[in-house]
Structure formats: C-alpha cells, structure tokens
Amino acid sequence: MTTRTPAVREGAAVPLLAAEQLTVRRAHDGATVLPAVDLEIGDGQVLAVTGTSGAGKTTLLRALLDVLPDGLHRPAGTVRWRGAPVPAGRPARRWRRARCGWLGQDPAADLNPLWRVDRLIGEGFTGDTGARAQRVEALMQQLDLPPVLASRRAGEISGGQAQRVALARSLCADPELLVLDEPTSALDRATADLVAEAVRSRRGVPGRCVVLVTHDTRLAAELADRTLVLAVGPRRSTDAEAAPGPQLPAAPAREPCTATAVRLRSSVPPATSAVPATPAKGPPAPTEAPAPPPTAAAPTTEGASRTVAPAPSPAPVLSTRGLILLTPDGTPLLDAGDLDLPAGGWLAVTGPSGTGKTTLLHALAGRRPPAGGELLLHGHPLPRGTRSRDRRMLRAVQLAGQDTVTELNPAHTAGRSVARPLKVFHGMTGAPGRHRARELLEAVGLSTELSHRRPTELSGGQRRRVVLARALAAGPDVLLLDEPTAGLDPVSARLVLDLLDRLRRSGPAILTVTHDPGTAARADQVLHLTGRRLTPRPPTTPDLSPEQRTEPSGVRQHHG
Amino acid sequence: MSRSVAFLSLSAARARRTAPVAAAVVLLVCVPLGRYAAPHPPERTVAAPWTPPGGRHPLGTDVLGRDVLSRVLAGGTQLLTLSLLAAAVAVVCGTALGLAAGWSGGRVARGVRALGDLLLAVPALVLALVLATALPGATAVVVAAVLAGAPLTARVVGTQCAYLRDSGHVHAAVERGESTPAVLVHEVLPNLRRLVAADAGLRLVTALQIAAALAVLGLGPQPPEPDWALMLSENLPGAALNPWALLAPAVPLAGCAWAFAATAGTVAHTPREAV
Numbered sequence: 005m006t007t008r009t010p011a012v013r014e015g016a017a018v019p020l021l022a023a024e025q026l027t028v029r030r031a032h033d034g035a036t037v038l039p040a041v042d043l044e045i046g047d048g049q050v051l052a053v054t055g056t057s058g059a060g061k062t063t064l065l066r067a068l069l070d071v072l073p074d075g076l077h078r079p080a081g082t083v084r085w086r087g088a089p090v091p092a093g094r095p096a097r098r099w100r101r102a103r104c105g106w107l108g109q110d111p112a113a114d115l116n117p118l119w120r121v122d123r124l125i126g127e128g129f130t131g132d133t134g135a136r137a138q139r140v141e142a143l144m145q146q147l148d149l150p151p152v153l154a155s156r157r158a159g160e161i162s163g164g165q166a167q168r169v170a171l172a173r174s175l176c177a178d179p180e181l182l183v184l185d186e187p188t189s190a191l192d193r194a195t196a197d198l199v200a201e202a203v204r205s206r207r208g209v210p211g212r213c214v215v216l217v218t219h220d221t222r223l224a225a226e227l228a229d230r231t232l233v234l235a236v237g238p239r240r241s242t243d244a245e246a247a248p249g250p251q252l253p254a255a256p257a258r259e260p261c262t263a264t265a266v267r268l269r270s271s272v273p274p275a276t277s278a279v280p281a282t283p284a285k286g287p288p289a290p291t292e293a294p295a296p297p298p299t300a301a302a303p304t305t306e307g308a309s310r311t312v313a314p315a316p317s318p319a320p321v322l323s324t325r326g327l328i329l330l331t332p333d334g335t336p337l338l339d340a341g342d343l344d345l346p347a348g349g350w351l352a353v354t355g356p357s358g359t360g361k362t363t364l365l366h367a368l369a370g371r372r373p374p375a376g377g378e379l380l381l382h383g384h385p386l387p388r389g390t391r392s393r394d395r396r397m398l399r400a401v402q403l404a405g406q407d408t409v410t411e412l413n414p415a416h417t418a419g420r421s422v423a424r425p426l427k428v429f430h431g432m433t434g435a436p437g438r439h440r441a442r443e444l445l446e447a448v449g450l451s452t453e454l455s456h457r458r459p460t461e462l463s464g465g466q467r468r469r470v471v472l473a474r475a476l477a478a479g480p481d482v483l484l485l486d487e488p489t490a491g492l493d494p495v496s497a498r499l500v501l502d503l504l505d506r507l508r509r510s511g512p513a514i515l516t517v518t519h520d521p522g523t524a525a526r527a528d529q530v531l532h533l534t535g536r537r538l539t540p541r542p543p544t545t546p547d548l549s550p551e552q553r554t555e556p557s558g559v560r561q562h563h564g
Numbered sequence: 565m566s567r568s569v570a571f572l573s574l575s576a577a578r579a580r581r582t583a584p585v586a587a588a589v590v591l592l593v594c595v596p597l598g599r600y601a602a603p604h605p606p607e608r609t610v611a612a613p614w615t616p617p618g619g620r621h622p623l624g625t626d627v628l629g630r631d632v633l634s635r636v637l638a639g640g641t642q643l644l645t646l647s648l649l650a651a652a653v654a655v656v657c658g659t660a661l662g663l664a665a666g667w668s669g670g671r672v673a674r675g676v677r678a679l680g681d682l683l684l685a686v687p688a689l690v691l692a693l694v695l696a697t698a699l700p701g702a703t704a705v706v707v708a709a710v711l712a713g714a715p716l717t718a719r720v721v722g723t724q725c726a727y728l729r730d731s732g733h734v735h736a737a738v739e740r741g742e743s744t745p746a747v748l749v750h751e752v753l754p755n756l757r758r759l760v761a762a763d764a765g766l767r768l769v770t771a772l773q774i775a776a777a778l779a780v781l782g783l784g785p786q787p788p789e790p791d792w793a794l795m796l797s798e799n800l801p802g803a804a805l806n807p808w809a810l811l812a813p814a815v816p817l818a819g820c821a822w823a824f825a826a827t828a829g830t831v832a833h834t835p836r837e838a839v
Binding site: 369370371390391393394395398399401402403405407410411412413414415416421424425428429474478 | 731732733735736737738739740741742750751754755757
C-alpha cells in the first residue's frame with residue numbers, strides 16, 4: 005500500500021481526492037444534514053475545513069470516508085480517488101484501509117482503553133517488529149510524547165496525550181490520505197505547533213494529501229493550500245446555531261455565512277503574526293478584578309444572579325492549601341499547590357499536556373479526591389469527596405468536564421440534561437424548568453430546537469456548550485471549566501466567553517483549564533501548572549498589551 | 565439509481581425489524597385465544613388413533629384419536645405464560661443484582677459473583693429436575709429458570725454498570741447530590757436498556773426450553789391436558805403413522821422461541837433515533 009512509483013501517479017490535472025455533490029441526509033425524516041459539497045485536493049495539498057460548530061464538518065469527513073453513523077446516509081454524490089470513483093460499501097472500506105489515516109474528534113473515546121500506547125500507535129504499520137518499534141518511537145518523539153507513555157494504557161493518559169497518540173496512530177503507516185478532525189483542540193500552543201509541523205511535513209510530498217478540520221484559524225492559514233468554509237446557510241431554521249446575539253457585531257464580517265451553503269476559498273496567505281499570545285496582564289492582581297456587579301444592566305441570567313450571596317468581598321470563594329495531586333498510579337502531579345479564587349474572579353490554569361490540569365479540576369469538584377491538602381469554600385473547609393459534601397456545597401462547585409462524549413447521558417436530550425440540576429437544586433420542574441433550560445441553552449448559543457436532541461445528534465462543539473449550560477443551571481458559586489472552548493468555532497467561543505465574563509460580575513467565580521490563549525487572556529490571573537508546581541503565568545511567553553487583553557473578541561482572532 | 569437502492573435497503577431493514585415484533589404480538593394474542601378456535605374439544609377422542617390428515621382433521625389425530633389441530637391451538641398457553649413469567653422474574657432479579665454489584669463494587673460484587681458462579685455450576689436442567697421433585701411443575705420451571713438465568717443477567721449488567729459508573733454524566737449526577745437510586749434509574753438504567761433487552765430474549769428462550777423439557781419428561785402438565793411439549797413425547801411412537809402429530813406442536817414451539825429472541829434483538833439494535 006505504501007508503494008508509490010511515479011508511474012502510478014496520474015497527470016497533475018487529476019486531483020488526488022475529489023468529491024462531487026456530496027450530500028448527507030438523516031435516514032428517518034430525510035432532513036438534509038450536509039448540503040451538496042464539492043471539493044478537490046491535489047497532490048501534496050492540504051485542505052482545511054472550517055465553519056461554525058454544527059455546520060457538518062465532521063459529517064463531511066465521515067461522508068468522504070463512507071463511515072457515516074447510524075441514522076445518516078449519503079443519497080447523492082461521488083468520491084473520487086485519483087480520478088476513479090470510490091463506491092460506498094466494501095470498496096470504500098478497502099480504500100480506507102489501504103489509503104487513509106483518520107484522527108477522530110474524540111480521540112479519547114476512539115482509542116481502546118485497554119491497549120498500550122505503543123500497540124495503539126503501531127497497529128497500522130505493516131513492516132516487521134523492529135521497524136515498527138522504531139517508527140513508533142520516532143513518532144512519539146516527534147509529537148513530544150514521553151517514552152514512559154509507551155507502556156501506559158490508553159485509559160491512563162490525559163486528553164491532550166490521547167489526541168497526540170491518536171494522531172501518531174493515524175500517521176504511523178504514512179497514509180496517502182490523512183484526515184484530521186480537530187487535531188489540536190486539546191493541545192497547548194507549543195504542542196499544537198508540533199502537530200502543525202507533522203502536517204506541514206506532508207505538504208508538497210507527491211501522492212500525499214491532508215484534510216484538516218479545525219477551528220484554529222491560525223493553523224488553517226499556516227497549513228492549508230485551500231480552505232473550505234461550511235456555513236449553516238439554508239439549514240439555519242432547523243439545525244443552525246442560535247443566531248449570534250447583538251453583542252457580536254463583528255462576527256459575521258469575519259466569518260461570512262453565505263447563502264450558498266458552501267464555498268471554496270483559494271489559498272490563504274500564511275498569517276503574518278505569529279503572536280505567541282498569551283494571557284495575563286502583568287502580575288496577578290485578583291482583588292481589582294471583580295467589576296462592580298451593581299445595576300442589573302448586564303443581562304445576567306436569573307440562576308446566576310441568585311447566587312450573588314457573598315458579595316464581591318476580597319475573601320476568596322475557593323482556595324486550596326497544600327494541595328497534593330497524584331495520578332491514579334501514584335505519580336505525583338502537584339506538590340503543595342495553593343490557589344485562591346476571589347469572588348467574581350477568573351483564574352486560568354494552563355500548562356503542558358498531561359501535567360494534571362484536569363486532575364486539579366476533578367480534585368476541586370470532588371470527583372477524584374486529592375491525595376492531600378485542604379480545600380476551602382468561602383473560608384470554610386470543603387470535604388474532599390462529593391459523598392461528604394452537603395447539597396449547598398455541591399451546588400456551589402460545578403464542573404463542566406472535558407470529554408463531551410461521556411459527560412452527557414446518551415439517553416437524555418440536551419434539554420433534559422440541563423433541566424435536571426434545576427430540579428435538584430432549585431426545585432424547578434415541569435414547564436418552568438423546561439423553559440429555563442431552553443433559556444440556558446440559548447445563552448450558550450444553542451437554538452431551542454437542539455434541546456430535543458440527544459448527544460449523538462449534536463456536534464462536539466454543541467455538546468460542549470450543553471455541558472456548560474448544565475453546570476450553569478445549578479447556579480454555582482464556582483464554575484470549574486475544563487477546556488470550555490475546545491471544539492468551538494471562534495464566533496461560538498467568543499459568545500461563550502462573553503457570557504462567562506458577564507456572569508461572573510454577579511455570579512460564579514470561574515476557574516478554567518485551557519490551552520487556548522484567547523480563553524486564558526480573559527482571566528484575571530493565569531497560573532501555569534508545570535513541574536509539579538503552580539506558578540503565576542507562563543514564564544516563557546511575553547505579555548500582551550492591555551488593549552489586546554481587554555479586547556472582547558479574544559478568541560484566536562488575533563491570529564487570523 | 566442510488567436513491568432507489570437506498571430506499572429499498574431502508575424498507576428491507578424496516579421489514580427485518582418489524583417482522584419479529586409482529587410475530588411476537590400475534591403469538592401473544594392468538595395463543596391464549598386458540599382454545600376457543602379449536603374445531604373439536606381438545607381432550608376428546610374423535611377418530612381412530614394416528615389418522616393421517618384429511619377430512620374433518622386437517623392435521624390428523626394423535627395417540628388417543630384426538631384432533632391434533634385442536635390440541636395445538638389449545639396447547640400453548642401454559643408454556644408461554646410460564647416462560648414469560650420466568651424470564652421476567654429472572655431479568656428483574658438479575659438486573660437488580662447486577663446494578664448492586666456493579667455500582668458498589670468490592671465485597672458486594674464479589675458476593676454476587678460467587679453466588680452466580682455457584683448457581684451456574686449446576687446445569688439448568690438438573691436444577692429443574694431436582695426442584696420438580698419437591699415443587700409443583702409450574703413453580704419448578706419458574707424457580708429453575710430464574711436461578712439459571714439471573715446470574716447471567718447479573719454478570720453482564722454488573723460489568724456494564726461498573727463501566728458506566730466511571731463516565732462523566734454519572735459523576736456529574738453524583739456531584740449534584742442525587743441519591744444512588746436516582747442515579748441508577750436516570751443515568752445508568754437508560755443506557756443499559758439495549759443490553760437488558762437482548763438479555764431478556766436469551767432468558768426467555770432458556771425458560772421456554774426448561775418448561776418444554778420438564779413437560780416432555782412428564783413433570784409438567786399431566787396427560788389429558790393439551791400441551792405442545794407433552795404432545796411431542798405422547799406422539800413420538802406414532803411418528804411414522806402421522807408425522808403431523810409430532811411436527812404440528814414443534815413448529816409453534818420453535819416459532820415462539822424465534823419470535824421472542826428476535827424481538828429482543830430488534831430492540832437491542834434499533835437505531836437511537838427510532839426508539
């Protein structure tokens with residue numbers, strides 16, 4: 005399969021991969037999920053697919069490879085590989101196996117949790133054992149995966165590591181067609197650059213091409229020979245994201261959603277600014293952050309304003325003293341971490357992949373109690389495990405987790421998932437509860453139609469916002485967010501960040517774990533988790549000017 | 565062309581899904597009513613023994629000259645009722661045990677598994693035979709099917725429950741302070757629906773087999789009574805004279821097993837949108 009003699013290659017005019025009028029419909033009601041799309045990728049080219057969350061980017065990739073989930077089918081359209089059509093069914097399966105490397109959107113869910121990392125990466129490799137081991141090692145080194153990881157099982161690695169393992173797995177056999185669905189959503193900037201480098205090294209190589217779905221405009225601009233923008237367009241009434249609120253005037257200009265559902269944009273010149281961007285205004289100054297909450301001018305949501313309880317006092321809402329975190333197998337992640345989250349404050353925790361950021365959030369939420377140290381909520385001790393917390397404490401600390409696939413109950417609709425905390429914590433049932441759940445979903449930018457969908461019928465970005473809405477529904481004092489903008493397009497991400505910014509003035513203090521500099525830039529204080537220590541802001545990255553920091557359109561816009 | 569192919573394959577898939585459900589519903593309605601459609605009283609001798617099919621006896625007569633068609637129509641009720649009851653009890657007990665074991669883990673899980681292993685070590689039929697010496701036939705069938713089936717259900721349900729216990733939505737429910745029963749009912753059980761449905765089909769077939777085996781061995785319904793399984797043993801000696809006396813009860817017996825197992829499989833594999 006890896007043979008590629010020049011003779012095999014057709015004339016330069018024939019694109020390597022082409023699709024004509026590729027259409028996807030839902031099987032049970034015939035609704036169009038993906039309107040007709042044409043695309044072409046030449047030899048050695050990289051095609052970036054961008055577009056709003058829920059526009060059908062993942063569906064397009066699945067339609068290309070003929071791996072649509074149950075309930076969707078491809079009634080029309082042809083896929084051509086080197087000019088020859090690839091019929092759906094068995095020929096497509098053989099083609100996939102021989103030619104394609106695929107990185108899914110939820111790598112943690114795609115990797116067999118019981119397999120060792122080296123076995124996962126090397127599975128598709130066809131050479132002998134020694135060559136395979138070398139190849140696996142080289143790939144792990146290339147993607148900055150520490151060698152000790154090779155003997156771990158996929159269930160024991162972090163989200164960002166899982167994403168790189170999945171990428172290494174798809175790269176291992178050096179496939180002719182590489183299909184990547186948001187390969188950098190869980191990665192920090194430096195690691196994302198390694199991924200970008202891996203993709204770039206395939207550019208211009210004869211007989212190779214890449215399809216890349218990403219929300220990272222910088223990545224798309226740097227890597228793509230062509231960009232395909234999927235817009236929601238005509239489906240807006242049924243499937244669209246909620247229309248961006250009035251607070252997003254700049255959005256449509258940047259991401260034109262044309263009525264012609266899809267269009268091709270020719271090569272975008274590489275971005276001029278390689279701003280390493282980051283967060284943080286100078287030294288941490290938590291006390292000045294909480295803007296005066298008065299006057300209900302800010303369109304806060306009702307659930308949040310209810311929790312205004314301990315007015316913006318300098319006393320921290322949530323603190324840790326001497327927090328010790330371990331991995332499940334006992335490796336220390338954090339020694340004696342202290343942090344203070346003031347009322348109305350926003351604290352971001354950044355750090356390389358696999359250093360324990362998610363573990364920190366889980367420890368605070370009580371999901372995985374810390375190995376040692378003290379937690380304080382409003383100055384009072386907070387028990388480590390959820391079992392020993394009372395309802396008031398449970399309501400006060402809400403976590404919106406990272407893995408959107410398992411975070412939502414597959415059997416419940418989005419509306420029901422959001423309505424449940426309303427019932428449990430606020431006794432809102434029946435019509436008022438459903439109404440409030442829809443309000444919350446709208447607040448995070450999801451239209452009311454989506455409240456009847458189950459998680460499998462939502463896109464990754466939509467699921468992430470349902471998880472956020474569910475956490476907001478409790479009316480917490482502290483909102484713990486694990487990668488709140490991963491998988492969101494810039495417009496939706498900005499909507500979410502703006503919402504959080506408004507909410508925190510009168511409601512919950514926010515602690516986010518993030519790789520996204522735009523998200524970190526919204527925080528009052530940035531802590532960097534590395535080398536088992538929490539240090540104020542990353543030492544290597546320069547500050548941005550205050551103007552840039554306060555610019556409300558923070559998300560990745562400055563790269564685009 | 566591709567559109568018409570897609571259309572055909574969709575409707576074929578739908579037919580595959582609906583056929584077993586329709587068959588199961590028809591059986592459930594018709595079997596208890598069959599007695600009233602019988603052309604002759606099922607327990608009365610109406611012709612010479614082993615009369616071949618023809619005339620007033622479309623399926624001929626049996627060992628005592630009773631009308632085979634009438635006996636087949638009247639003979640499925642007890643078998644079906646017993647199997648359904650036994651399967652339902654087995655699935656409910658097994659699911660409850662499995663949830664308890666999978667959720668609490670540790671000692672409870674080990675206890676449930678040890679108990680299950682003990683019961684599974686005894687062959688179901690031996691268990692049923694021993695029970696039948698002490699209990700009435702019908703009770704023995706139900707108890708044996710539950711003892712043989714519930715441990716299997718408990719094991720699959722327990723494994724899946726332990727897996728789900730670690731997923732984010734279950735953690736989120738625990739972090740909301742929901743009670744354990746609420747978490748199990750709202751977060752865990754809905755996601756076990758397909759597994760339990762598929763398992764219920766297997767339990768039903770096992771119960772049907774146990775009930776039929778006891779009846780064939782003479783430990784179930786007693787002779788004048790019409791019963792599919794009993795008919796098999798009664799009419800075996802005359803298989804050469806009137807094979808229909810043997811085939812006629814065998815077909816609905818196998819049909820029931822297929823219809824219920826396939827219905828369970830359909831529920832287990834229905835695409836989520838259609839549920």
